[in-house]
Amino acid sequence: MPRPTSPSIPEKEFLVSAIQQSLRLDGRPLTTLREPQLIFGSELGWVECVMGKTRVLAAIDAKMVKPAADRPYEGMINIHSEISPMASSEYEQGRTSDEEVTITRMLDKVLRRSDALDKESLCVVAGQRVWSLRLTIQFLSDGGNMLDCACLAGIVALRHFRKPEVDVEGEEVTIHSPESRAPLPLAIHHTPICFTFALFSFPTTQTGSTAAPLISTLPSGSFSTHQTYALLDPDLLEETLAHGTLSIALNAQSELCVLQKMGGVPLDQAKVVRLVELAVEKAKELEIFIERSLKEDWAGRGLEVI
Amino acid sequence: MSIFVLPGDLIVPGSTGSKKLKLGPGLVEQSSAIVATRAGTLHSKQRTTFFIDSDTQRYVPASSDPVIGTITARQAESYRVDIGSASPATLDFLAFEGASKRNRPSLRVGSLVYARVSVAQRHLDPEIQCYDATTGKSAGFGELKGGMVIKVGAKTARSLLSPTHFLLPLLGAQFPLEVATGVNGRVWLSSVEKAASGSSTTSRNSVKNTIAAIRCVQAYDEEGLDAKGILALLASLSL
Numbered sequence: 001m002p003r004p005t006s007p008s009i010p011e012k013e014f015l016v017s018a019i020q021q022s023l024r025l026d027g028r029p030l031t032t033l034r035e036p037q038l039i040f041g042s043e044l045g046w047v048e049c050v051m052g053k054t055r056v057l058a059a060i061d062a063k064m065v066k067p068a069a070d071r072p073y074e075g076m077i078n079i080h081s082e083i084s085p086m087a088s089s090e091y092e093q094g095r096t097s098d099e100e101v102t103i104t105r106m107l108d109k110v111l112r113r114s115d116a117l118d119k120e121s122l123c124v125v126a127g128q129r130v131w132s133l134r135l136t137i138q139f140l141s142d143g144g145n146m147l148d149c150a151c152l153a154g155i156v157a158l159r160h161f162r163k164p165e166v167d168v169e170g171e172e173v174t175i176h177s178p179e180s181r182a183p184l185p186l187a188i189h190h191t192p193i194c195f196t197f198a199l200f201s202f203p204t205t206q207t208g209s210t211a212a213p214l215i216s217t218l219p220s221g222s223f224s225t226h227q228t229y230a231l232l233d234p235d236l237l238e239e240t241l242a243h244g245t246l247s248i249a250l251n252a253q254s255e256l257c258v259l260q261k262m263g264g265v266p267l268d269q270a271k272v273v274r275l276v277e278l279a280v281e282k283a284k285e286l287e288i289f290i291e292r293s294l295k296e297d298w299a300g301r302g303l304e305v306i
Numbered sequence: 307m308s309i310f311v312l313p314g315d316l317i318v319p320g321s322t323g324s325k326k327l328k329l330g331p332g333l334v335e336q337s338s339a340i341v342a343t344r345a346g347t348l349h350s351k352q353r354t355t356f357f358i359d360s361d362t363q364r365y366v367p368a369s370s371d372p373v374i375g376t377i378t379a380r381q382a383e384s385y386r387v388d389i390g391s392a393s394p395a396t397l398d399f400l401a402f403e404g405a406s407k408r409n410r411p412s413l414r415v416g417s418l419v420y421a422r423v424s425v426a427q428r429h430l431d432p433e434i435q436c437y438d439a440t441t442g443k444s445a446g447f448g449e450l451k452g453g454m455v456i457k458v459g460a461k462t463a464r465s466l467l468s469p470t471h472f473l474l475p476l477l478g479a480q481f482p483l484e485v486a487t488g489v490n491g492r493v494w495l496s497s498v499e500k501a502a503s504g505s506s507t508t509s510r511n512s513v514k515n516t517i518a519a520i521r522c523v524q525a526y527d528e529e530g531l532d533a534k535g536i537l538a539l540l541a542s543l544s545l
Contacts (some may be wrong), residue, residue, distance in 0.1 A: 007416075008377075008416050008417065008418045008455065009414065009417055010418050010453055010455065011454060012510065013452070014516070017513055018517065021513055021514075023513060023517055024517075025517060026489070029545065219430075241518075
């Protein structure tokens with residue numbers, strides 16, 4: 001498989017001149033998400049998230065295992081994600097790309113280490129029986145910003161999933177089928193959502209552009225020779241050409257979970273704070289959207305409501 | 307006549323008299339029967355020429371196709387060009403208008419070229435050229451400077467090449483527009499206002515108009531908008 005060709009010179013030049021005028025190729029303003037779309041499968045915990053041409057599928061299954069010896073009261077959650085050539089011909093089967101490492105680590109931070117899920121609620125019999133959840137994330141199509149899409153799919157899958165009800169009598173554990181007793185939702189503390197900004201930094205020209213960039217006031221320090229633009233939810237071309245990225249994971253209650261900055265674009269404190277504030281605003285919107293989608297799906301399922 | 311066919315379907319051409327049958331893409335002859343190898347609509351011309359029109363994303367080079375490619379490497383006597391096919395194409399240094407051993411073209415890696423496929427055989431890398439071999443003139447081919455290139459389906463690309471197609475004249479009536487369409491599913495668009503402020507290709511309007519053109523072509527490709535829909539979309543873009 002040949003190495004993917006990098007974008008041609010006219011494409012680079014055009015994107016740069018468009019960004020300098022605060023224009024994007026798909027007509028979005030710089031700080032707007034592509035409208036996400038959630039498709040729920042017939043099974044609980046099966047969610048496909050679509051953002052533009054990016055598609056990610058998340059599915060959860062649960063089984064009962066013996067807990068780790070040092071954590072007898074805690075259940076387990078494992079995240080499996082692999083970028084296969086299905087997403088894009090850039091990715092190879094069996095070889096881990098840098099992008100895959102980044103996404104896997106971020107998914108782990110956003111979904112597992114942010115303590116979104118109450119692990120103790122997964123305990124059935126202390127030291128004997130706990131639920132082990134397996135979250136499988138499949139990347140179906142790479143249209144840029146697979147990370148945000150995967151995080152959204154993952155967290156919605158966790159909220160959509162329901163574990164079977166369990167009865168414990170002495171040592172005897174009975175798992176009830178969903179037909180006999182309605183399954184229970186997982187105990188979720190909060191809903192972290194990830195937002196990625198593609199950062200572009202251009203030397204400022206004397207004439208200056210007429211359009212007002214997102215971050216208009218330049219810091220007094222040494223960055224003033226450069227103008228930085230932050231594009232929320234970059235598409236494939238923007239992502240490929242970005243000078244750096246900033247990923248912010250937080251929830252609608254403005255609790256910051258992860259902040260990851262990659263690439264060498266200098267960003268001063270005020271800018272980072274402003275981007276975080278913007279992410280909070282978007283997280284609130286997205287949280288409402290998630291609630292509504294879950295409610296609609298649940299209403300359409302016709303299962304008995306607990 | 308247009309019928310939808312699936313791979314493996316037998317095609318029975320009517321009697322053609324003494325004329326020889328011509329088979330286009332998606333059709334092969336197998337022991338004196340004609341079999342479709344692709345899904346799509348079967349078209350025929352004058353009962354002797356048959357081809358299948360299918361909306362594929364993959365490009366298989368065919369001789370005399372106009373294509374848009376990106377230069378990926380410079381070699382001793384030729385460029386390697388990515389035209390979206392399985393193997394990269396070769397573009398000889400001499401395959402330009404007015405090129406000679408002394409006077410070589412100076413294209414950088416990453417440049418876009420509009421070229422014509424000259425050799426497309428199954429077991430060879432495709433070859434492309436930027437001039438018309440019979441006249442030695444560029445015939446519209448050559449480097450594409452400025453503008454923006456987008457990817458569309460093969461069917462859209464082919465239909466945009468048709469002189470009677472509505473979309474490009476409609477866009478051209480709204481703002482100045484230069485277009486190069488490659489049947490490999492790449493469309494290059496550029497809108498540069500020549501009269502205003504001299505040479506600046508990055509003027510606000512030209513970028514805006516190019517983006518508008520890109521979005522119209524993409525909307526046509528993905529949603530199959532008609533002329534009315536495109537005009538509505540253009541109006542909503544607030545130019």
